[in-house]
Amino acid sequence: MPTNRRITLAGRPEGFPDESDFRLEEASVPQPGPGEALVRIAFVSVDPYMRGRMRNKASYAPPMGLGEVMTGGAVGKVIESNDPQLQAGDIVEGLLGWQEYAAVRLHEVRKVDPSLAPISTAVGVLGMPGMTAYFGLLEVGKPKPGDTVVVSGAAGAVGSIVGQIAKICGCRVVGVAGSDNKIGYITRELGFHAAFNYKTVTAYDGKLKELCPDGIDVYFDNVGGSVSDAVWRQIALRARIVVCGQISQYNLEKAETGPRQLFQLISKRARAEGFLVGDFRQHYPEAMGRMAAWIREGRLKYHEDIAEGIENAPHAFLDMMRGKNLGKQLVRVSDV
């Protein structure tokens, strides 16, 4: 009988987490009860929001308990089912956690059409990160043709898609990312109009002025901190600031203080708005259909960095938090 290898939360990190905050455990493969199906997981996702759930502090979602299986999106194949609406062979996606098998109910998963794209995309460009890019940019950022759009975290799962959707909308796109390799990827492969490496450029204000001479109409903020402080100082009249993520702050025990920027909102009559992707859930199918069409037409590209084996999920997560990933960071758990 195979076992279910899974990663549980072993500690609550202070500052940057490390591998000792996670534990690899073996359990028996769950037996699906009445109305349940057994899923063999193919890919699990590692995402920045998981850092917040490792804290013992309620946010928009409750914290994970010590000893619990790490939360996380995953995609896999139904191998046994006691629900006629979930058939063996169906591909499903949901919050199945960092493990090899999960017993699920119909309402906990969505069925994935494997003819649209490789199934890994169900937790990437055609999953939560892709939906974040799509709704954050289009519904919160409201880009118009000719706008200058700046995106931080520009080579990651969300940012790389934001920039390309902005291009599809007819915008000029400037990316900010943390390595020359990433800058090369987003400008040469993805067609961003300009980009800079925030780890080697020190004068952010001057660089942004040079790359965005007419000011910044939309800022898609994935990182916060000093990069965002500089962007705020360059916003154009009636700019929209999409507050998607603040990853530069996630491992700090004490919140950073920075320049107070709210006067920029007054003088530029601008708007800053946060959002949670889940608020747009009912519109996912339409967005996924559009995004899948853009992929087929070659207008939307995506890259996946794939670690192998559930035992490597903590390492993949830590590498992603350090910026080692290009595009979406995944972990392959099995070939389903």
Ligand SMILES: NC(=O)c1ccc[n+]([C@@H]2O[C@H](COP(=O)([O-])OP(=O)(O)OC[C@H]3O[C@@H](n4cnc5c(N)ncnc54)[C@H](OP(=O)(O)O)[C@@H]3O)[C@@H](O)[C@H]2O)c1
């Ligand atoms: N609001 C929502 O509903 C929602 C949903 C999903 C994601 N998010 C947020 O969106 C952001 C991007 O998520 P993702 O899944 O696409 O992750 P990702 O960009 O694929 O990976 C995280 C990236 O963050 C960058 N980073 C790490 N530390 C940083 C620092 N101190 N300063 C600046 N950048 C840093 C690294 O890239 P560099 O090499 O460029 O530093 C790293 O590759 C995160 O802030 C996440 O919390 C929000």
